[in-house]
Amino acid sequence: MQELQNKLGKTLRPFNALGPVATIFGAVNTGAWRYERPVVDAARCLRCGVCGRYCPVDAITVQKSGDPCVDIMWEFCKGCGICANECPQKCIIMEEEGNENG
Ligand code: SF4
């Protein structure tokens, strides 16, 4: 093992990082690990765009007209709930994944 580490140490270039290695959160496909998803009460939505501005992965598009008022890219939404917390109308609730219709 020590021999392998010594060998790798000579072949790998040094990596300079100031802290934990980060990833671009928004670029990661969520896959199946989200356990809650935001559900918008369209009747109360003002289309103000606040939810979209706060979404850390830029998964929300608020449409000025038409349906849905708030369009969410489910493949990138992480279910963090920030949109629900920031909505001034409190018209976004977080529902358990897979339980959207009941
Ligand atoms: S923050 Fe709330 S009211 Fe504003 S667009 Fe989003 S869901 Fe609608």
Ligand code: SF4
């Ligand atoms: S739950 Fe989080 S990731 Fe998903 S749309 Fe809301 S703010 Fe964006």
